[in-house]
Amino acid sequence: MASGEGSNFEAVVDACRQGQLPADVVQLVVNRADCGAVERAKRLGIPTVLLDHTTIPSREDLDGRIVSCFEASGVDLVVMAGWMRIVTQVLIDAYPQRLINIHPSLLPSFRGARAIEQALRAQVRISGCTAHLVELEVDAGPILVQAAVPVLGEDSAETLAERIHQQEHRILPLAVLVAAERLGLLAEQPQG
Numbered sequence: 001m002a003s004g005e006g007s008n009f010e011a012v013v014d015a016c017r018q019g020q021l022p023a024d025v026v027q028l029v030v031n032r033a034d035c036g037a038v039e040r041a042k043r044l045g046i047p048t049v050l051l052d053h054t055t056i057p058s059r060e061d062l063d064g065r066i067v068s069c070f071e072a073s074g075v076d077l078v079v080m081a082g083w084m085r086i087v088t089q090v091l092i093d094a095y096p097q098r099l100i101n102i103h104p105s106l107l108p109s110f111r112g113a114r115a116i117e118q119a120l121r122a123q124v125r126i127s128g129c130t131a132h133l134v135e136l137e138v139d140a141g142p143i144l145v146q147a148a149v150p151v152l153g154e155d156s157a158e159t160l161a162e163r164i165h166q167q168e169h170r171i172l173p174l175a176v177l178v179a180a181e182r183l184g185l186l187a188e189q190p191q192g
Contacts, residue, residue: 006037131175
C-alpha cells in the first residue's frame with residue numbers, strides 16, 4: 001500500500017527479486033492516481049489498484065475494499081510503504097499481525113504525521129526509522145526493526161528525510177522477513 005513516491009515499495013520488490021526476501025509482491029494498492037508509486041509499479045510489472053479515498057464514504061469502506069483486493073490476490077502479508085491513511089479495525093482484523101508499517105522516527109518517539117519535523121523541533125541528536133506491526137493506535141504496534149540516523153547540525157527536513165529513507169529501504173524488507181518468520185509463512189529451505 002502506498003500514497004507517495006513509492007521508493008519503499010520498490011525496495012521491497014527489489015529485495016524479493018534479488019533473493020533477499022523469499023516472497024513476491026503480487027499487488028500495489030494506492031489511494032492517489034498521481035502518486036509516484038504507480039509509475040514504479042508499471043515499470044516493475046506489478047498490478048496496481050487505485051482506491052481513491054476521496055470517493056469512498058468512510059475509512060471502514062476503504063479498508064473493506066482493500067481487504068477484498070488482497071483476498072482476491074491471495075495476499076499473506078500487507079506492507080504499508082508510505083500509506084498516508086489511518087487504517088481501521090476492518091483491515092487490522094483481516095490481517096492480524098500481518099500488517100507492517102514503516103515510520104520515519106525511532107518509535108515510540110514522534111508518532112503520527114511530520115515525524116521528521118517533530119524530531120528537528122525537539123532538537124534530538126539521533127532520529128531514524130521503525131518498521132512495526134500495525135494496531136489501531138497510530139504508530140504504536142510492536143516494533144520489528146529500527147535503524148538510527150544521526151541528526152546533523154545543518155540538517156533540514158529534506159536532508160534528514162533523505163538519510164532516513166536510505167535506512168527505510170534497508171530495514172523494511174528485513175521487517176517483512178521477520179514478520180513472515182514469526183508467522184511461519186516461510187517454507188523450509190532445502191539444505192545442500
